[in-house]
Amino acid sequence: MNGDADFDGSRALVTAASKGLGRETARELVERGARVAIVSRSRENLEVAREWIVAETGADEDCVLVATGDLTAPDEIREAVSGAIDDLGGLDVLVTNHGGPPVQSIEETTVDELDDAYAGVIRGTFVTLRTALPALADGGGAVVNVVSATAREPLPGDVFQSLLRPGLYALSKSLSREYGPEVRVNCVCPRGIVTERLEHKIELLAEREGITVDEARKRRADELAVDDLGTPEEFASAVAFLASPEASYVTGTTLPVDGGWSRGAF
Known part of the structure; x- marks a missing residue:
């Protein structure tokens, strides 16, 4: 799927990108002309993803860089993100993604499990953003945070989504004002993909x-x-739109990519 948004010469970084929506997003950006660094905790999975992206897009191998880092380990993420930015020679697009926490009720959830989910969803995203934002602001850039449609309409028995995801919405809104106009910051909210x-x-x-x-x-x-x-390709196209100059007047907002699942008027 080759969209209209042109990323020729752009430098992008996608976290949790060895599989799923992160990998598909990286593929979409490469196909549209970007050089992309993909980050995950498994070097083996990253190399497999890299080979897949190159095969799917026909891009040169040096268009996909790999950086190993566990989102729950702040030092690893700082090192991975900083190293990737150095290798790319700067940064224009950041897509923060993370593994989804399990769906369970508050009665089923221990404090240790909550701490683990916080480390991957909130702290991992925070460290990624804090490390990458200076490079994004240096030349003007875009952040797309992958969250979840259920954060806007919480479901019963889903404590992690209800408790943690709204924090990323609010952080994105705050950062869009703090770093505007140099950096646009938005969320994309999948469901049914x-x-x-x-x-x-x-x-x-x-x-x-x-x-x-x-x-x-x-x-x-x-x-x-x-x-x-929905298909991963449809989701990745939405991320690419938010990251592209076509969305130059869009910041501090959330884009549901959920097939009309959400029913709220606002």
């Missing part, structure tokens, strides 16, 4: 409800205003 994580959730739903996987998939699709689940 087919990834390994969603497929796993569909399988769990089928098992819990005693229905087939196809029936469970249809039940998830029936939650949406459109007639089917």
Whole structure:
């Protein structure tokens, strides 16, 4: 999927990019002309992702850089992000992504589990932003924080999303004013995008409800205003739009990419 947004010569960094939506976002940016550093905790998975992106896009191998760092380890993230920025020669686009915490109720959640989720979602994103923002501000850039549609409409029995994700919304809004006009900061909020994580959730739903996987998939699709689940390519196109000059007048906002799942008027 080659969109209209032109990233020729742009330098981008995507965290949690060895799989899923992060990897797809990196592929989209490379396909549109960017050099992209992908960050994850597994060097092996990063190398596999790098080979896949190069094969999918036909780009030169030096268009995809890898940097190893665990989002829950601040020193590793600082080193990975700083090193990637040095290797890229600066930074124009930052996409913060992180692994999704488990869906569970407050009764099922221990304090240690909450601390672990905080470390990956809030602290990891904070450290990434704090490390990258000076480089982004130096030449003018864009941040897209991948959050979750459920943060705007919390669901029962989903304590991590309800407690942690809204903090990223508020931080993005604050940073858009603090760093404007040099840096635009927005959130993109997926739901119903087919990834390994969603497929796993569909399988769990089928098992819990005693229905087939196809029936469970249809039940998830029936939650949406459109007639089917979304693709990673559709999601990545939305991220690329927010990161591109086409969205030069868009900052401090959230873009749901959820097939019309959210029903709030605001």
